[in-house]
Amino acid sequence: MIRFSHGVDTSVGRVRRVNEDSYLAVPPIYAVADGMGGHGSGDVASRLAVEVLARCVMLRPLFTEAVLHGLEEANRVIIEHDGPNRMGTTITGLAGLETLGGDRLIVFNVGDSRVYRLAGERVEQLTVDHSEVQQLVLAGVLTREQARTHPRRNVVTRALGGGPDLAVDHWLVPATGGDRFLICSDGLFGELLDEVMAPLLAIAHPQQAAEALVAAANESGGRDNVTALVVDIESADAPEFRPVQAAAPREESPGRPPAPAPAPAPAERGGTAGRAGGAGGGLGATGELPIDVGLFGLGLIGPDPDRRDR
């Protein structure tokens, strides 16, 4: 059985008025969603996403198709709420799977929030952004650093809420005791270089690491909502050697992620689908349901003053 511990912090930042980030921090599922939407509905979209995904928490054992179905269901609920392309959200994260082949994690992504793994003294990005600038990086037109500050860095090419056909990137990685992961919104990596993030992510206690990362992003400008969810794998059963199961219909490749698939219509945060700022939300470890949904947006939503330049 995989045992997790985590720390999380979220901030509206120094420019936005509403926090449209939400997070889910309930073993065995951890996720961050960064909402976007006209009329200030991005916080609603990100909250709906983590609430729907949280329904998977009770499933034992949790399996890949259940997580993917949870994300598809979240997409459906967001579209039902306001119609397609009216509001949307990124979502990325990981979930522990206890499979016949041993304990694994599914890492999933839609949009441009990210999952990193701490690898020695550096951070390793596990997810591939669904964004215009990522496509330019893959094409060799932009460097990764140029993409970080590019004027069109806000344009995502995939999001929950964009349409009924949802394509979720997902990968299986071993659940190895001692590993540390960071799940974050673009308000974090948009402000901090990898080499700045790495030593902060390496702070021993996950809550202190999360708070240090968010504080550093705000000190660096805080131009967007920022959420950092630090997840530790406390211990995992040693991988058992068992025959590989028949291949599932969905492709799952351990290790490095594949190149992103061709994307549906781009959605720019800030237009009909765009991000604002505010209070932010998360599902986490509280009372009845084992759910830590963090702070929700407080509804103090107005025009996004910074939507083209987070």
Ligand code: MG
């Ligand atoms: Mg953001």
